[in-house]
Amino acid sequence: MDYKPHLIEKKWQKAWYENDAFKAIDFDERPKYYALVEFPYPSGDGLHVGHIRAYTSLEIIARKRRMEGYNVLFPIGFDAFGLPTENYAIKEKIHPRKVTDANIKVFTKQLQRVGFSFDFSRVVDTTDPEYFRWTQWIFIQLYKKGLAYRSKTYVNFCPSCKVVLSNEESQGGHCDRCDSTVEQKEKEVWFLKITEYAERLLEGLETLETLPRIRLEQENWIGRSEGAHIIFDVLGTESRLEVFTTRPDTLFGATFMVIAPEHPLIDAQAEQITNLAAVRHYQQSARLKTEFERTQLIKDKTGLKLDGLMAENPGTGEPIPIFVADYVMMGYGTGAIMAVPGHDERDYDFAKAHDLPIVEVIAGGDIKQAAYTDTETGILINSGFMNGLSVDAAIDAMIKHLEKTERGHRAVNFKMKDWAFNRQRYWGEPIPIIHCQDGTMVPVDEADLPVTLPEVEAFEPTDSGESPLANIKAFTDVSCPTCGEMARRETDTMPQWAGSSWYFLRYTDPHNNTQLADLEKLKYWLPVDWYNGGMEHVTRHVIYSRFWNQFLYDIGAVPVSEPYKKRTAQGLILGVDGDKMSKSKGNVVNPVEIIEHYGADTLRLYILFIGDYEQPTPWNDSGVKGARRFLDKVWRLYDHVDDQVETEAHERLLHQTIDAVDKDIEHVKFNTAIAKLMTLVNELSKAETIAKDTYITLLKLLNPFAPHIAEELYARLGHKETLVHASFPKADPDKMTERNVTVVISVNGKVRDKMTVAKDLDDEALKALVFDNERVHKFLGEDAPKRIIIVKNKLVNIVV
């Protein structure tokens, strides 16, 4: 009988899912293993081959761990709030709730057709009020601790999507989704004070097992730098300018100051500024510049002197001018800098453009030509008490001096900014805050959670950039929980990152309706042993969710400070043409079609065989056939199973394969693991008969990759129980070792011949054999060997 995947796959999926074969058991005595994959956004397009690649890695691990005797939690859910659903709903005039439910149904069905061993009894859906009740609850806790606040800022506004975008969503000055040019709009919005956790988020990385580049990306995102805060008096006023600098040693070379266009000093000392009109004009034009213009490669150092104001350099005591220039950002440090043109390239450019004095305070360069920024060998000059010191020593000396004279102090600064936590759309979690008439903000009573979305017909955003919720009186009009007066509900919703920042906690106790998850269950399951997801989520999502977890740990809601032990990221699957898959390019591969044509086992196998898991790699239609052929071979092998005892050669290869497959799986080298299974099957296929035990071992090794065919053949051998909890094979080192080895003979480093000799043959005996070799004589000729290098069981190299 032929291999008919569509028949056996349906049969086994039914058997697994109807019998809860993959159910994770709370508090079970077996060791636990928590394997987590990033939950999908259930788009209308259904499952993508990228999803399959993202999940199959931990699918293999989860299936292997169950066979190794672990109590495995391998959950799945849906990150279902978000713009595509909302936009689709607006276009088709269907409620986003209906769209979401339909999409989740399709996704679930498709995931099951692949045969993923998820525990479907623990599915979470971020748009389920029973879920986002706790998202809102967490927000309230953050608010109570002062970690959620409102602030007026300029936000990136997309005039086409009518939505406020984060910096990340408006990179290059264009909207992430529709590509329109982003405008700057002043607005009061919500922020989460993630900066308060910056140091801990950095420290916690030490316990996270991951690729160096993944760790580095997070470190760069957090962007810690050490230096000092220095206070400059603004002469003749009460105002002071505080700056952050990593180079306090260069203070004596600070010949002017620069503040960001948004800096409050301008308003505070407006009356002193004699060219105020021009300054106002400069501020205006800076605001109109898009992010793109402000950061594009041609970085003209525009700027304007604040006439009428001077600052005092606390090092030299000299008065120095103050400029406003848009190369200084309000969002980093204090929004003001001390400019040291001699030793900073940007300040150098600005000084040259505005004809300002350049003072050399670090010897070693030529400041007539360029700023000198070498901190390794530079020696301080023109710097009073620091003269003659190295840069390192001078930094230290200056900080001590500043602290003694109370002109400044040692400081650490972070590039990471507070998390803009808002969206002006319908399809998101309402922020559970009530604005009382008297101007105060009151969190919604926890007993009144969840704040649900009103049932409405229209969820289009308003032209003003306000959430569509702002127009719905039934939603906005409430009485204040503290004073009972008329009040108005917050109408902003949370960004999509909210629900995904804690979903891994909910999986441990998904149906709890008194708390986000039971602490004992969290204690049992956490931390996540292995988390896999996209490279693109390696910074923001991982940092955001670690932040929430650390906060929840601080308030005692979660038992561990760091939620993840290990993080991996799969590479992209590209189209056949090597480009990113996209509808517009028409190079999207639909996994369901592959399943219909070849079967789910073939799809799983091929996607893992396609290349290095962590590297991007193009799809290849005929490559899929190879995976199918391999399964056909495994199927046909069944007819050759016999009750004989296995030959020694087969046994050796089998144990070598067990060992290699085991190691390759753990090292995320699924492609080579499969290659080794193929080698084994090729070898077994050559024999007339193979032993039943050998075949069973093969099926067990294959089971994590292609579980349907493995189960079917295993059952046909007469087994009543499934392979789900069958024991995973263990390699026996004694049965792995070869009796003979091939030794390479080379002359002057060039391979000339090979010999098969007994393993661990001693050097003298080996030498004798080598000098008996005809080809060696040919290549040696008359020359006497100068040196002989022997690498045991590997090679002999003769140097002449």
Add this chain to the structure above:
RNA sequence: GCCUGGGUGGCGGAAUUGGUAGACGCGUUGGACUUAAAAUCCAAUGGCAGUAAUGCCGUGCCGGUUCGAGUCCGGCCCUAGGUACCA
């Protein structure tokens, strides 16, 4: 610009601490089976020269270390991703 990956046959990709370059798969070619095709099986398959044995050349480029380099060192080039006037 800076940071991090990656450049290996016609293609996807393998190669412990430096020690047989090209595992495995695809494709291609030839053969077997078949009325025929598909499927399957067998064989060959880095390049050049040669009837062959065999020899020479080959892991982005240039140079170095070494008995020996895809692997280590120095200097470039290309490419993908991240980040960007970060003080």
